[in-house]
Amino acid sequence: MARGLLLRRRIPDRRSGRPAVREHHGRPVHRPRHAATPGARRAARTGCARLVTIYAEVIGDPIAQSKSPLIHGFWIEQLGLDAEYRAHHVTSDNLADYIASRREDPDWRGCNVTMPHKQAVIPLVDRLEPLAKRVGAVNTIHRAPDGKLVGRNTDVAGFLEPLRDRLAKQHYFRMARVLGTGGAARAIVAGLAREGFTIVLAGRNPEKAGALLSELAEGEHHAADLAHFAETTDFDFDDREGCCDLVVNASPLGMRGQPPLPFDWSHAPPGSLAYDIVTDPVETQFLANARAAGFETIDGLAMLIGQAAAAFTHFFGEDAPREGDAELRERLLA
Known part of the structure; x- marks a missing residue:
């Protein structure tokens, strides 16, 4: 996928009854080394309207312990992508609403799925890859080019x-x-x-x-x-x-x-x-x-790193830069 496909979209000017910041942007995000994304830095220099960045996330209950934001954030940083990867707490009661809301968000590229949702998400996606169907568990959901949500298993x-x-x-x-x-x-x-x-x-x-x-x-x-x-x-x-x-x-x-x-x-x-x-x-x-x-x-x-790399390609259209695995492990162990 060309890097140009990962460009941000401008948020429209605020109008009556329309928030200037979407609800999901108030949630925790991973910004590598606490630096602004490249798109945000360009917007600050040019005085343009704030830009929306594409994103993926990991969901689960609990989720605070997840290392996925650090892993994906490291690769986003290495590639210089205008993208973010977040951790989002989703309970079993809220799982269907979460998937429904993300379907309507064009900036959302997908999510990793951890306990206890790997089987519960199966009826909520549009189609399953054969391996996920065979295993009976989904740990990655991504939006296909036709807009459908695909459930995959990258754990194998x-x-x-x-x-x-x-x-x-x-x-x-x-x-x-x-x-x-x-x-x-x-x-x-x-x-x-x-x-x-x-x-x-x-x-x-x-x-x-x-x-x-x-x-x-x-x-x-x-x-x-x-x-x-x-x-x-x-x-x-x-x-x-x-x-x-x-x-x-x-x-x-x-x-x-x-x-x-x-x-x-x-x-x-x-x-x-x-x-x-x-x-x-x-x-x-x-x-x-x-x-x-x-x-x-x-x-x-x-x-953990291997399954994340397989998911990263589906989310952002780029291969994870695995030459930095040694540094990534150091960060994960810090």
Whole structure:
């Protein structure tokens, strides 16, 4: 999409009964480094009428903890776009009204969707991409060129992104132990199944795990009780050379305010990769224990940045400038 398509629109002069500032512009916005957007700076120099900037946002309940405004704001800053990215608190009761109001706002380019709305938004969009339909969860909504609202799932792409170099290799066998059966697990199971993994899905309710596997993963997979992995095992693993083994925390366990995930690393085959999708804190006990046991790790920021990059392109018509990922991670960890 040409950069020119991202230009701002002028707000009409105030008339009787018409506010000069739209309601949504009173909400919190992300302005990188607290600087005015390029359009606002030009308006100040020329004395023009105030300009409206296109925007996207993240919605959820709660939402204050979201790192998405920092991520998207960083990329907007790097590219010099006349755009903003905001966090907006939306409750379940207000979700339908939120979508209806944004449909009427030509400056709105879409939103990321976080808990607890990833499934509730499905009937509120005009169409679903096939992957979102298969996963049964939407984490990105954007306005298509025809004006329709499209529901997408970029969690799958975000989860797989840090694994791409590993998955580009040939393996005799791929196995993933996925811990958790919530919304995030749905995207992870669907993504791993497409990459040829045999999946062991563990949850507090093994029947729920089995149903999820039947729905999202073809082939022979296995459901297990999460408690099984909390106890030490003396299982003698076979030769894992040429295999790809993952252990994934797809649950909220280990998040700030949550108990840690009970996993004993004697259950992980030699050479396994530990992957925790939790982002607060980034350094979880799960990852610390994995490293202490000699395993390589991936933290939750990898998936968070990956899924955000896929959404950014849909919102603003530009690829996220990933060459700045190291600096971005520093800001997220500050």
